[in-house]
Amino acid sequence: MPFIRPLHFYRCLPVSLGIYLLALFPLHGIASTETHQASQPYSGRPVTEIYNTYCIACHMSGVAGAPRFGQYEDWQPRIDKGMDTLLEHVIKGFNAMPPKGLCFDCNESEIAETIHYMIDNSSNH
Template sequence: MSLLTQIISRKVLALFAVASFSALLSSTVNAYGQSPEEIAARIAPIGNVCIAGEECEVASAAVATSDGPRSGEDVYGAFCTACHSIGVAGAPKFGNADDWAPRVAQGMDTLLSHALNGLNAMPARGTCSTCSDEEIESAVTYMVDNSQ
């Protein structure tokens, strides 16, 4: 086989490999059962920055008035579940009594203080900047009650 034939064969093989890999990546469902549209929705930005003097859309959800405090379950589902469902960075897992026992032993005031002010990798208010103290307390109570 001549050198030119070898080079062409390698390039064709490389092109085939790249095409096969591209087809694999662009399949309609990934290994986790999510379509490209579901992935795009999951990783979409959660906000925009508005600069004074420029046109800016106002997010209706942020401006909307509330009919009262959200339940602990609602707050957990919207803000806490991302970390507490799988134990991100040592977060006590929802429903796991062993994870919660040492924290519960410190008392509800300490748990609430950690939730409001943050602790270790958990940010203050657990990423819910719009939650009232009452809503944070409800979420903590919901997690504790369901983890004993």
């Protein structure tokens, strides 16, 4: 009787279907995708690349009074102004600080991340 399959084949079918679906749509994978989107990760260039290409020219040694990278006392009065002011000053320019720090193709979030990078590496901790 070649066309009649043994009974246990049909009993196993729902179980294997369930395993198959779980493999296709792992619950963990769905959950972590949602958290990922909610936090909106930074999607620009590496900030070290931006800093090392543009900002370092003045902010390493303090050209024209630029707050020096890694120098807490240079940065403390700047940090006190608040991030919004700093971001505006960098984008529009501020005294000898040129607009966008000469990184003209930098977008706002790249500038903001680079400022954070400089501040984080110059804080007193």
